[in-house]
Amino acid sequence: MTPVLKAGDHGTNVGTLQQRLKAAGYLVNQTNVYDEATERAVMGLQRANGLVIDGIYGQKSFMALVGACQPKHLGAQDLQAAADRLGLPLATVRAVNEVESRGQGFLPDGRPxxxxxxxxxxxxxxxxxxxxxxxxxxxxxxxxxxxxxxxGGAGEYIRLEIAKHTHIAAAYEAASWGAFQIMGYYWKMLGYASVQDFVYSMQRDEAGQLDAFVRFVEHEAPMLAALKAKKWAAFAKLYNGPAFARNLYDAKLAAAYAKYAELDEVAA
Known part of the structure:
Protein backbone atom coordinates (compact mmCIF):
# COMPACT_ATOMS: atom_id res chain seq x y z
CA MET A 1 0.00 0.00 0.00
CA THR A 2 1.32 3.44 -0.92
CA PRO A 3 2.21 5.50 2.18
CA VAL A 4 0.26 8.74 2.63
CA LEU A 5 2.64 11.70 2.57
CA LYS A 6 1.90 15.37 3.19
CA ALA A 7 3.55 18.71 3.99
CA GLY A 8 6.04 18.43 6.84
CA ASP A 9 6.75 14.72 6.41
CA HIS A 10 10.31 13.57 5.94
CA GLY A 11 12.26 10.39 5.26
CA THR A 12 13.17 7.99 2.49
CA ASN A 13 9.59 7.64 1.27
CA VAL A 14 9.50 11.38 0.60
CA GLY A 15 12.86 11.13 -1.18
CA THR A 16 11.54 8.35 -3.41
CA LEU A 17 8.49 10.45 -4.25
CA GLN A 18 10.68 13.42 -5.12
CA GLN A 19 12.77 11.23 -7.43
CA ARG A 20 9.63 10.04 -9.23
CA LEU A 21 8.24 13.56 -9.52
CA LYS A 22 11.52 14.85 -10.93
CA ALA A 23 11.65 11.99 -13.44
CA ALA A 24 8.11 12.95 -14.50
CA GLY A 25 9.24 16.52 -15.21
CA TYR A 26 8.25 18.32 -12.02
CA LEU A 27 10.59 20.92 -10.51
CA VAL A 28 11.62 19.29 -7.25
CA ASN A 29 14.89 18.34 -5.61
CA GLN A 30 15.47 15.29 -3.46
CA THR A 31 15.60 16.74 0.03
CA ASN A 32 13.73 13.91 1.79
CA VAL A 33 11.47 16.64 3.20
CA TYR A 34 7.92 17.19 1.94
CA ASP A 35 8.51 20.89 1.30
CA GLU A 36 6.46 23.50 -0.58
CA ALA A 37 8.00 22.54 -3.93
CA THR A 38 6.97 18.92 -3.41
CA GLU A 39 3.46 19.90 -2.38
CA ARG A 40 3.13 22.14 -5.47
CA ALA A 41 4.36 19.30 -7.68
CA VAL A 42 1.85 16.84 -6.22
CA MET A 43 -0.93 19.39 -6.68
CA GLY A 44 0.16 19.83 -10.29
CA LEU A 45 0.06 16.06 -10.76
CA GLN A 46 -3.42 15.92 -9.26
CA ARG A 47 -4.65 18.82 -11.40
CA ALA A 48 -3.31 17.24 -14.58
CA ASN A 49 -5.10 13.98 -13.82
CA GLY A 50 -8.44 15.41 -12.71
CA LEU A 51 -7.99 14.30 -9.09
CA VAL A 52 -8.94 16.19 -5.95
CA ILE A 53 -6.25 18.85 -5.55
CA ASP A 54 -5.13 18.68 -1.93
CA GLY A 55 -1.35 18.27 -2.14
CA ILE A 56 -1.52 15.02 -0.21
CA TYR A 57 0.25 12.09 -1.86
CA GLY A 58 -1.49 8.74 -1.51
CA GLN A 59 -2.64 5.77 -3.56
CA LYS A 60 -4.53 7.86 -6.11
CA SER A 61 -1.64 10.23 -6.74
CA PHE A 62 0.75 7.29 -6.99
CA MET A 63 -1.44 5.65 -9.62
CA ALA A 64 -1.58 8.91 -11.57
CA LEU A 65 2.20 9.23 -11.37
CA VAL A 66 2.69 5.78 -12.88
CA GLY A 67 -0.03 6.36 -15.48
CA ALA A 68 -2.75 4.18 -13.96
CA CYS A 69 -5.39 6.69 -12.83
CA GLN A 70 -8.72 4.99 -12.20
CA PRO A 71 -12.05 6.31 -13.54
CA LYS A 72 -13.68 5.43 -10.19
CA HIS A 73 -11.66 8.08 -8.37
CA LEU A 74 -13.20 11.30 -7.14
CA GLY A 75 -12.38 14.34 -9.27
CA ALA A 76 -12.14 18.06 -8.58
CA GLN A 77 -15.28 18.62 -10.65
CA ASP A 78 -17.20 16.25 -8.34
CA LEU A 79 -16.32 18.36 -5.30
CA GLN A 80 -17.32 21.54 -7.12
CA ALA A 81 -20.68 20.02 -8.04
CA ALA A 82 -21.23 19.00 -4.41
CA ALA A 83 -20.36 22.52 -3.21
CA ASP A 84 -22.79 24.08 -5.69
CA ARG A 85 -25.56 21.68 -4.71
CA LEU A 86 -25.15 22.35 -0.98
CA GLY A 87 -24.59 26.09 -1.40
CA LEU A 88 -21.18 25.89 0.28
CA PRO A 89 -17.76 27.32 -0.58
CA LEU A 90 -15.60 24.80 -2.41
CA ALA A 91 -13.05 25.09 0.41
CA THR A 92 -15.63 23.73 2.88
CA VAL A 93 -16.33 20.63 0.80
CA ARG A 94 -12.62 20.09 0.17
CA ALA A 95 -11.98 20.29 3.93
CA VAL A 96 -14.71 17.77 4.72
CA ASN A 97 -13.43 15.46 2.01
CA GLU A 98 -9.92 15.56 3.48
CA VAL A 99 -10.89 15.11 7.13
CA GLU A 100 -14.11 13.10 7.16
CA SER A 101 -13.60 10.74 4.23
CA ARG A 102 -11.37 7.69 4.27
CA GLY A 103 -9.51 9.25 1.34
CA GLN A 104 -9.92 6.08 -0.67
CA GLY A 105 -13.39 4.78 -1.41
CA PHE A 106 -12.26 1.45 -2.84
CA LEU A 107 -10.06 -1.44 -1.83
CA PRO A 108 -7.18 -2.43 -4.14
CA ASP A 109 -9.40 -5.22 -5.52
CA GLY A 110 -11.99 -2.66 -6.71
CA ARG A 111 -14.66 -3.25 -4.07
CA PRO A 112 -15.91 -0.27 -2.05
CA GLY A 152 -10.59 -4.49 8.60
CA GLY A 153 -10.03 -4.10 4.87
CA ALA A 154 -11.13 -7.00 2.71
CA GLY A 155 -11.83 -8.99 5.87
CA GLU A 156 -15.01 -6.99 6.35
CA TYR A 157 -16.40 -8.60 3.21
CA ILE A 158 -15.98 -12.04 4.76
CA ARG A 159 -18.23 -10.91 7.61
CA LEU A 160 -20.69 -9.31 5.18
CA GLU A 161 -20.95 -12.48 3.07
CA ILE A 162 -21.62 -14.61 6.15
CA ALA A 163 -24.32 -12.16 7.26
CA LYS A 164 -25.92 -12.22 3.79
CA HIS A 165 -26.63 -15.95 4.25
CA THR A 166 -29.00 -14.93 7.04
CA HIS A 167 -30.60 -11.82 5.52
CA ILE A 168 -29.22 -9.92 2.50
CA ALA A 169 -30.93 -6.57 3.08
CA ALA A 170 -30.10 -6.50 6.80
CA ALA A 171 -26.47 -7.34 6.00
CA TYR A 172 -26.15 -4.48 3.51
CA GLU A 173 -27.86 -2.12 5.94
CA ALA A 174 -25.44 -3.07 8.73
CA ALA A 175 -22.33 -1.86 6.89
CA SER A 176 -20.97 1.63 6.39
CA TRP A 177 -20.02 2.21 2.77
CA GLY A 178 -17.43 4.13 0.80
CA ALA A 179 -15.14 7.03 1.48
CA PHE A 180 -17.70 8.86 3.63
CA GLN A 181 -18.76 5.83 5.71
CA ILE A 182 -22.51 6.18 5.09
CA MET A 183 -24.51 3.47 6.82
CA GLY A 184 -26.60 1.24 4.57
CA TYR A 185 -29.72 1.58 6.71
CA TYR A 186 -30.03 5.22 5.62
CA TRP A 187 -30.94 4.13 2.09
CA LYS A 188 -34.63 5.05 2.30
CA MET A 189 -34.00 8.34 4.09
CA LEU A 190 -31.54 9.32 1.36
CA GLY A 191 -33.96 8.60 -1.46
CA TYR A 192 -32.61 5.34 -2.89
CA ALA A 193 -35.10 2.87 -4.35
CA SER A 194 -33.76 0.02 -2.21
CA VAL A 195 -30.72 -0.90 -0.17
CA GLN A 196 -29.43 -2.77 -3.23
CA ASP A 197 -29.74 0.46 -5.25
CA PHE A 198 -27.71 2.23 -2.56
CA VAL A 199 -25.04 -0.48 -2.67
CA TYR A 200 -24.84 -0.32 -6.48
CA SER A 201 -24.20 3.41 -6.20
CA MET A 202 -21.41 2.81 -3.68
CA GLN A 203 -19.90 0.21 -6.02
CA ARG A 204 -20.02 2.43 -9.10
CA ASP A 205 -17.52 5.16 -8.23
CA GLU A 206 -16.45 7.67 -5.58
CA ALA A 207 -18.72 10.27 -7.15
CA GLY A 208 -21.63 8.03 -6.16
CA GLN A 209 -20.22 7.82 -2.64
CA LEU A 210 -19.93 11.61 -2.48
CA ASP A 211 -23.52 11.88 -3.70
CA ALA A 212 -24.64 9.77 -0.73
CA PHE A 213 -22.79 12.13 1.60
CA VAL A 214 -24.43 15.16 -0.05
CA ARG A 215 -27.86 13.56 0.33
CA PHE A 216 -27.09 12.91 3.99
CA VAL A 217 -26.11 16.52 4.65
CA GLU A 218 -29.13 17.80 2.70
CA HIS A 219 -31.40 15.70 4.91
CA GLU A 220 -29.76 16.83 8.15
CA ALA A 221 -30.55 20.56 8.30
CA PRO A 222 -28.51 21.26 11.48
CA MET A 223 -25.47 19.65 9.86
CA LEU A 224 -25.76 21.79 6.73
CA ALA A 225 -26.33 24.89 8.85
CA ALA A 226 -23.17 24.14 10.85
CA LEU A 227 -21.15 23.84 7.64
CA LYS A 228 -22.55 27.08 6.25
CA ALA A 229 -21.68 28.87 9.51
CA LYS A 230 -18.26 27.19 9.66
CA LYS A 231 -19.10 25.82 13.11
CA TRP A 232 -16.68 22.93 12.84
CA ALA A 233 -17.24 21.50 16.32
CA ALA A 234 -21.01 21.42 15.80
CA PHE A 235 -20.64 19.67 12.45
CA ALA A 236 -18.06 17.21 13.77
CA LYS A 237 -20.28 16.30 16.72
CA LEU A 238 -23.29 15.71 14.46
CA TYR A 239 -21.29 13.67 11.95
CA ASN A 240 -19.00 11.72 14.27
CA GLY A 241 -20.85 11.69 17.58
CA PRO A 242 -19.85 13.11 20.96
CA ALA A 243 -16.37 11.56 20.83
CA PHE A 244 -15.34 13.83 17.93
CA ALA A 245 -13.06 15.96 20.13
CA ARG A 246 -10.88 12.97 20.97
CA ASN A 247 -9.78 12.83 17.33
CA LEU A 248 -9.62 16.63 16.96
CA TYR A 249 -12.00 16.52 14.00
CA ASP A 250 -13.08 20.13 14.52
CA ALA A 251 -9.51 21.42 14.66
CA LYS A 252 -8.58 19.41 11.58
CA LEU A 253 -11.59 20.75 9.68
CA ALA A 254 -10.75 24.34 10.61
CA ALA A 255 -7.13 23.91 9.51
CA ALA A 256 -8.10 22.21 6.25
CA TYR A 257 -10.67 24.90 5.47
CA ALA A 258 -8.10 27.66 6.06
CA LYS A 259 -5.67 25.89 3.73
CA TYR A 260 -8.16 25.45 0.92
CA ALA A 261 -9.66 28.91 1.28
CA GLU A 262 -6.19 30.38 0.81
CA LEU A 263 -5.50 28.13 -2.20
CA ASP A 264 -8.82 29.03 -3.79
CA GLU A 265 -8.11 32.73 -3.23
CA VAL A 266 -4.70 32.42 -4.90
CA ALA A 267 -6.23 30.48 -7.82
CA ALA A 268 -8.87 33.18 -8.30
Missing part, protein backbone atom coordinates in the same frame (compact mmCIF):
# COMPACT_ATOMS: atom_id res chain seq x y z
CA UNK A 113 -14.48 0.17 1.43
CA UNK A 114 -16.90 -1.08 4.08
CA UNK A 115 -17.05 -1.57 7.82
CA UNK A 116 -19.51 -4.20 9.00
CA UNK A 117 -21.23 -3.38 12.30
CA UNK A 118 -22.37 -6.51 14.11
CA UNK A 119 -24.47 -4.58 16.65
CA UNK A 120 -26.30 -2.86 13.81
CA UNK A 121 -26.90 -6.22 12.11
CA UNK A 122 -28.52 -7.41 15.35
CA UNK A 123 -30.92 -4.45 15.25
CA UNK A 124 -31.60 -4.66 11.51
CA UNK A 125 -32.54 -8.31 11.82
CA UNK A 126 -35.10 -7.32 14.42
CA UNK A 127 -36.43 -4.63 12.06
CA UNK A 128 -36.89 -7.30 9.38
CA UNK A 129 -38.75 -9.59 11.76
CA UNK A 130 -35.88 -12.03 12.34
CA UNK A 131 -34.89 -13.11 15.85
CA UNK A 132 -31.17 -12.28 16.12
CA UNK A 133 -30.55 -14.20 19.36
CA UNK A 134 -29.84 -17.64 17.81
CA UNK A 135 -27.59 -16.05 15.18
CA UNK A 136 -25.69 -14.11 17.83
CA UNK A 137 -25.17 -17.32 19.76
CA UNK A 138 -23.89 -19.17 16.70
CA UNK A 139 -21.93 -16.35 14.99
CA UNK A 140 -20.99 -13.61 17.50
CA UNK A 141 -18.43 -12.10 15.13
CA UNK A 142 -21.20 -10.95 12.79
CA UNK A 143 -24.17 -10.57 15.15
CA UNK A 144 -24.02 -9.24 18.68
CA UNK A 145 -25.42 -6.49 20.85
CA UNK A 146 -21.92 -5.17 21.46
CA UNK A 147 -19.74 -3.18 19.07
CA UNK A 148 -16.69 -5.01 17.69
CA UNK A 149 -15.54 -8.04 15.74
CA UNK A 150 -13.85 -5.92 13.07
CA UNK A 151 -11.47 -7.58 10.62
Missing amino acids: VILFERHVFYKRLQEHGVDPAPIALQSPTICAQQVGGYQ
Whole structure:
Protein backbone atom coordinates (compact mmCIF):
# COMPACT_ATOMS: atom_id res chain seq x y z
CA MET A 1 0.00 0.00 0.00
CA THR A 2 1.32 3.44 -0.92
CA PRO A 3 2.21 5.50 2.18
CA VAL A 4 0.26 8.74 2.63
CA LEU A 5 2.64 11.70 2.57
CA LYS A 6 1.90 15.37 3.19
CA ALA A 7 3.55 18.71 3.99
CA GLY A 8 6.04 18.43 6.84
CA ASP A 9 6.75 14.72 6.41
CA HIS A 10 10.31 13.57 5.94
CA GLY A 11 12.26 10.39 5.26
CA THR A 12 13.17 7.99 2.49
CA ASN A 13 9.59 7.64 1.27
CA VAL A 14 9.50 11.38 0.60
CA GLY A 15 12.86 11.13 -1.18
CA THR A 16 11.54 8.35 -3.41
CA LEU A 17 8.49 10.45 -4.25
CA GLN A 18 10.68 13.42 -5.12
CA GLN A 19 12.77 11.23 -7.43
CA ARG A 20 9.63 10.04 -9.23
CA LEU A 21 8.24 13.56 -9.52
CA LYS A 22 11.52 14.85 -10.93
CA ALA A 23 11.65 11.99 -13.44
CA ALA A 24 8.11 12.95 -14.50
CA GLY A 25 9.24 16.52 -15.21
CA TYR A 26 8.25 18.32 -12.02
CA LEU A 27 10.59 20.92 -10.51
CA VAL A 28 11.62 19.29 -7.25
CA ASN A 29 14.89 18.34 -5.61
CA GLN A 30 15.47 15.29 -3.46
CA THR A 31 15.60 16.74 0.03
CA ASN A 32 13.73 13.91 1.79
CA VAL A 33 11.47 16.64 3.20
CA TYR A 34 7.92 17.19 1.94
CA ASP A 35 8.51 20.89 1.30
CA GLU A 36 6.46 23.50 -0.58
CA ALA A 37 8.00 22.54 -3.93
CA THR A 38 6.97 18.92 -3.41
CA GLU A 39 3.46 19.90 -2.38
CA ARG A 40 3.13 22.14 -5.47
CA ALA A 41 4.36 19.30 -7.68
CA VAL A 42 1.85 16.84 -6.22
CA MET A 43 -0.93 19.39 -6.68
CA GLY A 44 0.16 19.83 -10.29
CA LEU A 45 0.06 16.06 -10.76
CA GLN A 46 -3.42 15.92 -9.26
CA ARG A 47 -4.65 18.82 -11.40
CA ALA A 48 -3.31 17.24 -14.58
CA ASN A 49 -5.10 13.98 -13.82
CA GLY A 50 -8.44 15.41 -12.71
CA LEU A 51 -7.99 14.30 -9.09
CA VAL A 52 -8.94 16.19 -5.95
CA ILE A 53 -6.25 18.85 -5.55
CA ASP A 54 -5.13 18.68 -1.93
CA GLY A 55 -1.35 18.27 -2.14
CA ILE A 56 -1.52 15.02 -0.21
CA TYR A 57 0.25 12.09 -1.86
CA GLY A 58 -1.49 8.74 -1.51
CA GLN A 59 -2.64 5.77 -3.56
CA LYS A 60 -4.53 7.86 -6.11
CA SER A 61 -1.64 10.23 -6.74
CA PHE A 62 0.75 7.29 -6.99
CA MET A 63 -1.44 5.65 -9.62
CA ALA A 64 -1.58 8.91 -11.57
CA LEU A 65 2.20 9.23 -11.37
CA VAL A 66 2.69 5.78 -12.88
CA GLY A 67 -0.03 6.36 -15.48
CA ALA A 68 -2.75 4.18 -13.96
CA CYS A 69 -5.39 6.69 -12.83
CA GLN A 70 -8.72 4.99 -12.20
CA PRO A 71 -12.05 6.31 -13.54
CA LYS A 72 -13.68 5.43 -10.19
CA HIS A 73 -11.66 8.08 -8.37
CA LEU A 74 -13.20 11.30 -7.14
CA GLY A 75 -12.38 14.34 -9.27
CA ALA A 76 -12.14 18.06 -8.58
CA GLN A 77 -15.28 18.62 -10.65
CA ASP A 78 -17.20 16.25 -8.34
CA LEU A 79 -16.32 18.36 -5.30
CA GLN A 80 -17.32 21.54 -7.12
CA ALA A 81 -20.68 20.02 -8.04
CA ALA A 82 -21.23 19.00 -4.41
CA ALA A 83 -20.36 22.52 -3.21
CA ASP A 84 -22.79 24.08 -5.69
CA ARG A 85 -25.56 21.68 -4.71
CA LEU A 86 -25.15 22.35 -0.98
CA GLY A 87 -24.59 26.09 -1.40
CA LEU A 88 -21.18 25.89 0.28
CA PRO A 89 -17.76 27.32 -0.58
CA LEU A 90 -15.60 24.80 -2.41
CA ALA A 91 -13.05 25.09 0.41
CA THR A 92 -15.63 23.73 2.88
CA VAL A 93 -16.33 20.63 0.80
CA ARG A 94 -12.62 20.09 0.17
CA ALA A 95 -11.98 20.29 3.93
CA VAL A 96 -14.71 17.77 4.72
CA ASN A 97 -13.43 15.46 2.01
CA GLU A 98 -9.92 15.56 3.48
CA VAL A 99 -10.89 15.11 7.13
CA GLU A 100 -14.11 13.10 7.16
CA SER A 101 -13.60 10.74 4.23
CA ARG A 102 -11.37 7.69 4.27
CA GLY A 103 -9.51 9.25 1.34
CA GLN A 104 -9.92 6.08 -0.67
CA GLY A 105 -13.39 4.78 -1.41
CA PHE A 106 -12.26 1.45 -2.84
CA LEU A 107 -10.06 -1.44 -1.83
CA PRO A 108 -7.18 -2.43 -4.14
CA ASP A 109 -9.40 -5.22 -5.52
CA GLY A 110 -11.99 -2.66 -6.71
CA ARG A 111 -14.66 -3.25 -4.07
CA PRO A 112 -15.91 -0.27 -2.05
CA VAL A 113 -14.48 0.17 1.43
CA ILE A 114 -16.90 -1.08 4.08
CA LEU A 115 -17.05 -1.57 7.82
CA PHE A 116 -19.51 -4.20 9.00
CA GLU A 117 -21.23 -3.38 12.30
CA ARG A 118 -22.37 -6.51 14.11
CA HIS A 119 -24.47 -4.58 16.65
CA VAL A 120 -26.30 -2.86 13.81
CA PHE A 121 -26.90 -6.22 12.11
CA TYR A 122 -28.52 -7.41 15.35
CA LYS A 123 -30.92 -4.45 15.25
CA ARG A 124 -31.60 -4.66 11.51
CA LEU A 125 -32.54 -8.31 11.82
CA GLN A 126 -35.10 -7.32 14.42
CA GLU A 127 -36.43 -4.63 12.06
CA HIS A 128 -36.89 -7.30 9.38
CA GLY A 129 -38.75 -9.59 11.76
CA VAL A 130 -35.88 -12.03 12.34
CA ASP A 131 -34.89 -13.11 15.85
CA PRO A 132 -31.17 -12.28 16.12
CA ALA A 133 -30.55 -14.20 19.36
CA PRO A 134 -29.84 -17.64 17.81
CA ILE A 135 -27.59 -16.05 15.18
CA ALA A 136 -25.69 -14.11 17.83
CA LEU A 137 -25.17 -17.32 19.76
CA GLN A 138 -23.89 -19.17 16.70
CA SER A 139 -21.93 -16.35 14.99
CA PRO A 140 -20.99 -13.61 17.50
CA THR A 141 -18.43 -12.10 15.13
CA ILE A 142 -21.20 -10.95 12.79
CA CYS A 143 -24.17 -10.57 15.15
CA ALA A 144 -24.02 -9.24 18.68
CA GLN A 145 -25.42 -6.49 20.85
CA GLN A 146 -21.92 -5.17 21.46
CA VAL A 147 -19.74 -3.18 19.07
CA GLY A 148 -16.69 -5.01 17.69
CA GLY A 149 -15.54 -8.04 15.74
CA TYR A 150 -13.85 -5.92 13.07
CA GLN A 151 -11.47 -7.58 10.62
CA GLY A 152 -10.59 -4.49 8.60
CA GLY A 153 -10.03 -4.10 4.87
CA ALA A 154 -11.13 -7.00 2.71
CA GLY A 155 -11.83 -8.99 5.87
CA GLU A 156 -15.01 -6.99 6.35
CA TYR A 157 -16.40 -8.60 3.21
CA ILE A 158 -15.98 -12.04 4.76
CA ARG A 159 -18.23 -10.91 7.61
CA LEU A 160 -20.69 -9.31 5.18
CA GLU A 161 -20.95 -12.48 3.07
CA ILE A 162 -21.62 -14.61 6.15
CA ALA A 163 -24.32 -12.16 7.26
CA LYS A 164 -25.92 -12.22 3.79
CA HIS A 165 -26.63 -15.95 4.25
CA THR A 166 -29.00 -14.93 7.04
CA HIS A 167 -30.60 -11.82 5.52
CA ILE A 168 -29.22 -9.92 2.50
CA ALA A 169 -30.93 -6.57 3.08
CA ALA A 170 -30.10 -6.50 6.80
CA ALA A 171 -26.47 -7.34 6.00
CA TYR A 172 -26.15 -4.48 3.51
CA GLU A 173 -27.86 -2.12 5.94
CA ALA A 174 -25.44 -3.07 8.73
CA ALA A 175 -22.33 -1.86 6.89
CA SER A 176 -20.97 1.63 6.39
CA TRP A 177 -20.02 2.21 2.77
CA GLY A 178 -17.43 4.13 0.80
CA ALA A 179 -15.14 7.03 1.48
CA PHE A 180 -17.70 8.86 3.63
CA GLN A 181 -18.76 5.83 5.71
CA ILE A 182 -22.51 6.18 5.09
CA MET A 183 -24.51 3.47 6.82
CA GLY A 184 -26.60 1.24 4.57
CA TYR A 185 -29.72 1.58 6.71
CA TYR A 186 -30.03 5.22 5.62
CA TRP A 187 -30.94 4.13 2.09
CA LYS A 188 -34.63 5.05 2.30
CA MET A 189 -34.00 8.34 4.09
CA LEU A 190 -31.54 9.32 1.36
CA GLY A 191 -33.96 8.60 -1.46
CA TYR A 192 -32.61 5.34 -2.89
CA ALA A 193 -35.10 2.87 -4.35
CA SER A 194 -33.76 0.02 -2.21
CA VAL A 195 -30.72 -0.90 -0.17
CA GLN A 196 -29.43 -2.77 -3.23
CA ASP A 197 -29.74 0.46 -5.25
CA PHE A 198 -27.71 2.23 -2.56
CA VAL A 199 -25.04 -0.48 -2.67
CA TYR A 200 -24.84 -0.32 -6.48
CA SER A 201 -24.20 3.41 -6.20
CA MET A 202 -21.41 2.81 -3.68
CA GLN A 203 -19.90 0.21 -6.02
CA ARG A 204 -20.02 2.43 -9.10
CA ASP A 205 -17.52 5.16 -8.23
CA GLU A 206 -16.45 7.67 -5.58
CA ALA A 207 -18.72 10.27 -7.15
CA GLY A 208 -21.63 8.03 -6.16
CA GLN A 209 -20.22 7.82 -2.64
CA LEU A 210 -19.93 11.61 -2.48
CA ASP A 211 -23.52 11.88 -3.70
CA ALA A 212 -24.64 9.77 -0.73
CA PHE A 213 -22.79 12.13 1.60
CA VAL A 214 -24.43 15.16 -0.05
CA ARG A 215 -27.86 13.56 0.33
CA PHE A 216 -27.09 12.91 3.99
CA VAL A 217 -26.11 16.52 4.65
CA GLU A 218 -29.13 17.80 2.70
CA HIS A 219 -31.40 15.70 4.91
CA GLU A 220 -29.76 16.83 8.15
CA ALA A 221 -30.55 20.56 8.30
CA PRO A 222 -28.51 21.26 11.48
CA MET A 223 -25.47 19.65 9.86
CA LEU A 224 -25.76 21.79 6.73
CA ALA A 225 -26.33 24.89 8.85
CA ALA A 226 -23.17 24.14 10.85
CA LEU A 227 -21.15 23.84 7.64
CA LYS A 228 -22.55 27.08 6.25
CA ALA A 229 -21.68 28.87 9.51
CA LYS A 230 -18.26 27.19 9.66
CA LYS A 231 -19.10 25.82 13.11
CA TRP A 232 -16.68 22.93 12.84
CA ALA A 233 -17.24 21.50 16.32
CA ALA A 234 -21.01 21.42 15.80
CA PHE A 235 -20.64 19.67 12.45
CA ALA A 236 -18.06 17.21 13.77
CA LYS A 237 -20.28 16.30 16.72
CA LEU A 238 -23.29 15.71 14.46
CA TYR A 239 -21.29 13.67 11.95
CA ASN A 240 -19.00 11.72 14.27
CA GLY A 241 -20.85 11.69 17.58
CA PRO A 242 -19.85 13.11 20.96
CA ALA A 243 -16.37 11.56 20.83
CA PHE A 244 -15.34 13.83 17.93
CA ALA A 245 -13.06 15.96 20.13
CA ARG A 246 -10.88 12.97 20.97
CA ASN A 247 -9.78 12.83 17.33
CA LEU A 248 -9.62 16.63 16.96
CA TYR A 249 -12.00 16.52 14.00
CA ASP A 250 -13.08 20.13 14.52
CA ALA A 251 -9.51 21.42 14.66
CA LYS A 252 -8.58 19.41 11.58
CA LEU A 253 -11.59 20.75 9.68
CA ALA A 254 -10.75 24.34 10.61
CA ALA A 255 -7.13 23.91 9.51
CA ALA A 256 -8.10 22.21 6.25
CA TYR A 257 -10.67 24.90 5.47
CA ALA A 258 -8.10 27.66 6.06
CA LYS A 259 -5.67 25.89 3.73
CA TYR A 260 -8.16 25.45 0.92
CA ALA A 261 -9.66 28.91 1.28
CA GLU A 262 -6.19 30.38 0.81
CA LEU A 263 -5.50 28.13 -2.20
CA ASP A 264 -8.82 29.03 -3.79
CA GLU A 265 -8.11 32.73 -3.23
CA VAL A 266 -4.70 32.42 -4.90
CA ALA A 267 -6.23 30.48 -7.82
CA ALA A 268 -8.87 33.18 -8.30
